[in-house]
Amino acid sequence: MGMDIQAKTVVQFEAEAVRIHGKPQVLLSASLFYFRIPRAYWKERMEQLKAFGYNSIDVYFPWNYHEREEGVWDFGGERDISAFLAAAAETGLWVVARPGPYICSEWDGGALPAYLFAKDMKLRDNDSSFLRSVASWFDRILPLLKAYQAGEGGTVIAVQLDNELDFYDCSDPAGYMTALRDMALAHDIAVPIFACAGQGGLLQASGLVDGVVPTCNFYPDNRDPEFESKVLHYRGLLADRGYPLLVTETNRAHYLLRRLLGCGAKLLGPYLQVSGTDFGFTNATNNWGKPLAFMTSDYDFGGMISPEGHIRQEAYEGRLLGRLLEAYGASLAAATVTSAEESAGIAIAGESEGVAGPYSLSLQGGGRLLFVTNLEDRDKEIALTDTQSGGRPFVLKGGRSLALPSHLPLASWGVQGVIASSTAELYMAKPLTGGAAIAFHTDGSGSIELKLEAGCFVEAAENLTAEQNGGEALVLSFAGTEAASCKVRLAGGGELTLYVHGREAALYAEGLDERGAVRFGEPIRYEGAGGHPAIEYALSAVDAAKPLSDRESLDEKAASASRLETQGIYRGYAWYEASVKASVTPVHGVLIRQASDVISLYADGDYVGTATPGGGSRYMPLSDPQPLQVGKLLARTEIWGHTNFDDPRLPALRLNAMKGMTGMAAITAVRDLSRNWSVYRADKRELQEELTADIDRSLWPIVSFGGWLSPDHPAFEYYSRSFAAADDADSWTLHFQGLQSHATVYVSGTDAKLSVNPFDPYIDITPYVQAGRQTLLTVFVERVLGLPAGRVLLYEGVEATDWSVAGAEEQELAAAADEKRGQAVQAELPIALEPGATSWLYGNIVNSSGGAGWRVTVAGKGLKLTVMMEERIVGRLWLPSDDDRPVLTGGSPNSVYFPGAWLQDNKGKLRIWMEAVDRRNPGTLESISFQAVQC
Numbered sequence: 001m002g003m004d005i006q007a008k009t010v011v012q013f014e015a016e017a018v019r020i021h022g023k024p025q026v027l028l029s030a031s032l033f034y035f036r037i038p039r040a041y042w043k044e045r046m047e048q049l050k051a052f053g054y055n056s057i058d059v060y061f062p063w064n065y066h067e068r069e070e071g072v073w074d075f076g077g078e079r080d081i082s083a084f085l086a087a088a089a090e091t092g093l094w095v096v097a098r099p100g101p102y103i104c105s106e107w108d109g110g111a112l113p114a115y116l117f118a119k120d121m122k123l124r125d126n127d128s129s130f131l132r133s134v135a136s137w138f139d140r141i142l143p144l145l146k147a148y149q150a151g152e153g154g155t156v157i158a159v160q161l162d163n164e165l166d167f168y169d170c171s172d173p174a175g176y177m178t179a180l181r182d183m184a185l186a187h188d189i190a191v192p193i194f195a196c197a198g199q200g201g202l203l204q205a206s207g208l209v210d211g212v213v214p215t216c217n218f219y220p221d222n223r224d225p226e227f228e229s230k231v232l233h234y235r236g237l238l239a240d241r242g243y244p245l246l247v248t249e250t251n252r253a254h255y256l257l258r259r260l261l262g263c264g265a266k267l268l269g270p271y272l273q274v275s276g277t278d279f280g281f282t283n284a285t286n287n288w289g290k291p292l293a294f295m296t297s298d299y300d301f302g303g304m305i306s307p308e309g310h311i312r313q314e315a316y317e318g319r320l321l322g323r324l325l326e327a328y329g330a331s332l333a334a335a336t337v338t339s340a341e342e343s344a345g346i347a348i349a350g351e352s353e354g355v356a357g358p359y360s361l362s363l364q365g366g367g368r369l370l371f372v373t374n375l376e377d378r379d380k381e382i383a384l385t386d387t388q389s390g391g392r393p394f395v396l397k398g399g400r401s402l403a404l405p406s407h408l409p410l411a412s413w414g415v416q417g418v419i420a421s422s423t424a425e426l427y428m429a430k431p432l433t434g435g436a437a438i439a440f441h442t443d444g445s446g447s448i449e450l451k452l453e454a455g456c457f458v459e460a461a462e463n464l465t466a467e468q469n470g471g472e473a474l475v476l477s478f479a480g481t482e483a484a485s486c487k488v489r490l491a492g493g494g495e496l497t498l499y500v501h502g503r504e505a506a507l508y509a510e511g512l513d514e515r516g517a518v519r520f521g522e523p524i525r526y527e528g529a530g531g532h533p534a535i536e537y538a539l540s541a542v543d544a545a546k547p548l549s550d551r552e553s554l555d556e557k558a559a560s561a562s563r564l565e566t567q568g569i570y571r572g573y574a575w576y577e578a579s580v581k582a583s584v585t586p587v588h589g590v591l592i593r594q595a596s597d598v599i600s601l602y603a604d605g606d607y608v609g610t611a612t613p614g615g616g617s618r619y620m621p622l623s624d625p626q627p628l629q630v631g632k633l634l635a636r637t638e639i640w641g642h643t644n645f646d647d648p649r650l651p652a653l654r655l656n657a658m659k660g661m662t663g664m665a666a667i668t669a670v671r672d673l674s675r676n677w678s679v680y681r682a683d684k685r686e687l688q689e690e691l692t693a694d695i696d697r698s699l700w701p702i703v704s705f706g707g708w709l710s711p712d713h714p715a716f717e718y719y720s721r722s723f724a725a726a727d728d729a730d731s732w733t734l735h736f737q738g739l740q741s742h743a744t745v746y747v748s749g750t751d752a753k754l755s756v757n758p759f760d761p762y763i764d765i766t767p768y769v770q771a772g773r774q775t776l777l778t779v780f781v782e783r784v785l786g787l788p789a790g791r792v793l794l795y796e797g798v799e800a801t802d803w804s805v806a807g808a809e810e811q812e813l814a815a816a817a818d819e820k821r822g823q824a825v826q827a828e829l830p831i832a833l834e835p836g837a838t839s840w841l842y843g844n845i846v847n848s849s850g851g852a853g854w855r856v857t858v859a860g861k862g863l864k865l866t867v868m869m870e871e872r873i874v875g876r877l878w879l880p881s882d883d884d885r886p887v888l889t890g891g892s893p894n895s896v897y898f899p900g901a902w903l904q905d906n907k908g909k910l911r912i913w914m915e916a917v918d919r920r921n922p923g924t925l926e927s928i929s930f931q932a933v934q935c
Helices: 039-051 081-091 114-118 128-147 175-186 204-207 227-240 254-261 315-326 501-507 810-820
Strands: 009-016 017-020 024-026 027-030 056-062 068-069 094-098 156-160 192-197 215-218 246-250 267-270 293-295 347-350 355-362 370-373 380-385 394-396 401-411 417-422 426-432 435-442 446-453 459-462 463-468 475-476 485-488 495-502 509-512 518-520 537-540 572-579 587-593 598-603 604-610 617-626 632-639 661-671 677-682 715-724 731-737 741-748 750-756 762-766 776-782 792-799 801-808 825-827 831-833 838-846 853-861 863-869 871-877 887-888 897-900 908-915 922-930
Touching: 017 887, 027 094, 027 315, 039 081, 068 475, 081 128, 114 587, 128 156, 128 175, 175 192, 175 677, 192 246, 204 215, 204 227, 204 810, 227 254, 227 355, 227 417, 254 267, 254 315, 315 426, 347 355, 347 908, 347 922, 355 380, 355 776, 355 825, 355 863, 370 380, 370 661, 417 426, 426 509, 435 501, 446 495, 459 463, 459 572, 475 485, 475 495, 475 632, 495 501, 501 509, 572 810, 587 604, 598 617, 598 825, 604 617, 661 715, 661 731, 661 801, 661 897, 677 801, 715 871, 750 762, 801 810, 810 908, 831 887, 831 908, 853 863, 863 897, 871 897, 908 922
Parallel strands: 027 056, 027 267, 056 094, 094 156, 156 192, 192 215, 215 246, 246 267, 293 887, 435 495
Antiparallel strands: 009 017, 017 024, 347 380, 355 370, 370 401, 380 394, 401 417, 417 446, 426 435, 446 475, 459 485, 463 475, 485 495, 509 518, 537 825, 537 838, 572 632, 572 801, 587 617, 587 661, 598 604, 598 632, 661 792, 677 715, 715 776, 731 762, 731 792, 741 750, 741 776, 831 922, 838 908, 853 897, 853 922, 863 871, 863 908
């Protein structure tokens, strides 16, 4: 396949080491996503990472970010992958490339283009139709990765296929991974190819196919006392196959990364150390709620660097770990996990309860690193003992993880001798002419024991006690309350300088200079809001019961509603309009069918409410039952984002779920069918369909639905009753309100077999009902005792017809805002909008004094906001609401980032699309506050 042999030998994943250009490396890798950070700041974020100890980045490449419509590709401007990879190479960061096709990443659809959902294919599987589509993506992304792989002018050292496939029900992981691997090889990807397991399913994630390295993602409780035993299990499995332990994703705390390092991990990949923003309509929905959650535009899990580029305290922990890796270098990068036999005799003395370890790495060239972790907040006094040393006591601070040298040769730094033991962590070392400088950090009193060649002597000591025995054994004792140092004159000339600092000082150490002196810095501080801009606001009301855009997606009126993706609407807003013939009978409400994500409903121009049904149906009552005089329904639909995960509990959480709705009905009667059900107690779980037919039920007891008191646990029960369908209705939907069981519904005997569960309790039974006729319902319930069966409601009404749909993305929203700008009137905050009302809020903004932009925080209630800066959506917010506000997760739900680089000539237009989404209370925008981003 034309594979370049030189590139083929540049990177090797071996059982005990990752080697790049022949040199073993521990990869400390941070997620850095070009699609969530303005291009102007890519290099800055990379330089920040490198300055704080990281030598690698991992980056997803989202397919749907580059193919916005089928066959329409964009790799320019903010989407310029080549520019991003070139910047990484210039910065000197290794790149772990993750091109999917599925990436998860809490990104719209996990990066799968939404047009795929309207096609007949099985996603993420060995399906020929899906793989043909993947090939079109790989034909574009893989040549870019090849051009920047290590050995060919770039720093890409590995390529991931798919992502956490073991979370997904792939029927043929081996076949699927083989197909993806072959595509990669056909494009001359010569660096290692890997597949990560999200929940430990190495087989399910990689198929264990040749040429695809399995890796692990771990997201534990940081203080899990059994974490190391789990990790070491996987390390052993991988070593048996000749692979290193590569942790491609894990928590961001360096406390946990140290625990992984002690288990022999060669790649430490904390996920999202560099936060970002989901600009535009790129957010996802997923199952982080109960079960539905909307991802915020702010994509920030509290990692080292904020979305606007501010350094957080955890970054200094990263630098400390990075300095440790650099100090030990190849000896640690090629270290092996000490076997049980070799570890015999290593123990913790003292307060060992709640302490994990010691775990031991045998360093290349001799010596060991002993890892101990305090899993509690209470400080512990312990000592590390082995067969060669009795151990000296020290205090292991609460919530601290340390890597302590044991019998460590100093030869790596050009000095003859050994660090026999230390209660302080070695974190910096530098060879000097004829000697070396070595720095340790400590949380308190302790000691360092050296064994040096004869003839060495202590030349000077400050704030520590040096005890020398015959010129070879040297014990340095320190109080740890202030910086200490010791200069040892070496036997052959030259000097060994040792420093012991408090841990706080070590966090801010910037390195050892050429003379071996320690350079200290100060933590970066961000103080004050700085130059809050004066903004004159203007407000323009918009008719909420009309489409904002005239971009029609249907050539003519349709008899039924269609999913948005089938109409070429993949993101943003859409407006469904339909008619109902219900002008005589009072309408109690509207039933929306299989709807998502956000539905704001208007009947004859009056606001009904806003709902987030999660792909299911939802009944939305009118304030007052009344005839619809015009019979017009309008549903403003927003695609918050396609799910990035696959979860069967809600229809919208399936990975191939489409958006919009499948229909609406004007409900003319809400009938409570909860009473007078005939019940039959079954003795087995298997369905007995003969019990659902039109049989004699005269001896079945009559109770309320779910009301039979049974000794069985669980109870298997059949409930049956009939109802008379109205003559003038053509729509019937059952709602099992409050159901806490799984149920199977039969309609009119065995004609229909429909499932219902607590997360999706609506069932459309219209195809099985005849107007004016009796309809038999039989429900088989698998009921857990003590949990309610709920009520059974029947929504009867008239189905909507004459459908049309129009869509709007960023471009159409900006145009709509500009069209209304001339009608805007001056406004001051606070601003109130009546329930269901929509308006544009305008303002002109200037850049912060430093030119880096703003962090903008909004206060208010009952409003959903789409915030545009210039022509871009910089954030979507949903302020606290009394109604159907979903769970919002992933970052700040009430603030957005205004990148300074996107303000032309340091000024720009602010446009906010405001929707009042509470049914009963006005939406209020109380304040918009600006805090300057500091460089």
